[in-house]
């Protein structure tokens with residue numbers, strides 16, 4: 031097992047050598063077993079210990095802490111999640127949608143609060159997020175969205191429209207026709223967040239067993255490649271890797287997203303680009319472009335989706351992968367002033383996509399097993415809220431969090447291959463068309479939306 035995960039992402043490369051894995055004997059019996067040491071597993075452990083410090087908790091991680099999406103993502107700690115918009119659109123579910131949205135807004139502050147209280151140096155800066163209209167028709171689309179959100183009870187201090195000049199002053203992306211500014215978003219260094227959180231969890235007394243794949247979860251015990259462990263409660267937090275667990279093959283579709291990072295850019299370039307408050311940014315096609323300014327002044331830009339037949343996974347995605355190369359090409363297309371500057375890193379990571387495209391926190395009081403995830407690329411903050419809800423469910427604490435709409439909102443399973451592959455390829459193909467004509471017509475974006483809706487429906 032590697033002691034550095036430099037090939038996994040820029041974030042890990044910036045951290046360098048990790049401590050060697052400390053192999054400790056597996057316990058025979060514990061109170062709570064958690065499978066997966068990403069944000070979901072670790073936040074669950076953190077809040078469980080807050081609720082009941084006497085709990086004996088062990089986390090089982092197949093690779094290293096943060097090896098999954100938590101150590102690879104775009105670093106948007108955003109107070110939003112898939113599924114919220116649909117709740118807000120339907121008058122019958124609107125008030126539940128508002129409650130979930132407000133809980134997610136607060137979660138961004140909660141992550142910042144814990145970072146401060148526990149000395150996690152995750153480069154957390156709450157600068158909000160710019161949803162930029164890069165195609166003229168998106169102006170009306172984003173303004174309609176703002177109006178709709180305001181009619182649901184939010185206001186300008188949550189979402190406000192920035193006309194073209196104001197938007198350009200904040201971000202010199204080309205083109206920029208205006209932006210919907212969302213206040214509840216922070217930029218973070220993802221790997222620092224997950225590793226820092228793991229340190230805190232260990233200090234609380236939880237044992238993290240790295241290099242310990244779990245092959246099956248049964249009521250009352252987990253089977254690992256190092257032997258079985260009995261547990262009073264079991265939480266699965268395996269996201270895009272869920273098919274490694276027996277019987278869970280079609281639960282979440284593993285979909286790749288690709289990211290790039292430039293070299294640190296000089297002050298004069300940042301004077302041109304903007305992002306003075308480290309706002310995160312994207313356009314309204316969410317999956318196509320997302321970015322942030324890192325604390326060491328790099329531009330991180332991500333986008334594109336990728337799926338491999340049979341949900342095949344790749345341990346790392348190299349910088350010369352064609353999909354990474356296409357994100358790289360977007361850097362100078364969107365920011366012409368970066369011509370001549372180096373894109374030093376390119377990588378990919380796995381998102382977990384449930385059949386209904388929204389997260390779920392599931393808990394079975396009879397078997398005392400549960401899982402959380404299905405964030406579809408929007409889980410940095412949502413995993414904190416899921417972890418808190420999970421801690422309440424496991425400890426039997428009635429709270430507003432255990433009433434949130436995503437509790438036990440399980441999707442049906444994905445179709446078997448080759449249907450799943452055809453669906454995923456269609457998403458990729460429409461993404462390609464969106465790239466080719468992204469600045470000329472609204473059609474590709476609408477096709478994306480339509481396709482997603484087909485999947486959601």
Ligand SMILES: Cc1cc2nc3c(=O)[nH]c(=O)nc-3n(C[C@H](O)[C@H](O)[C@H](O)COP(=O)(O)OP(=O)(O)OC[C@H]3O[C@@H](n4cnc5c(N)ncnc54)[C@H](O)[C@@H]3O)c2cc1C
Pocket residue numbers: 065066067068069070071090091092093094095096097098099100101102103104105106107108242243244245267268269270271272274275286287288289320332378379380381402403405406407408409410411412413
């Ligand atoms: C490229 C990319 C960019 C993203 N950008 C953003 C963003 O900017 N903002 C945002 O909100 N979200 C983003 N996301 C999504 C976000 O990163 C995830 O939703 C979040 O990290 C999920 O955390 P998790 O702990 O549930 O899963 P993961 O971090 O994937 O952790 C799962 C862990 O479980 C382990 N595991 C799996 N199976 C087993 C097993 N059988 N036995 C033991 N261990 C196992 C894995 O090794 C892994 O470490 C992005 C995702 C990707 C891939």
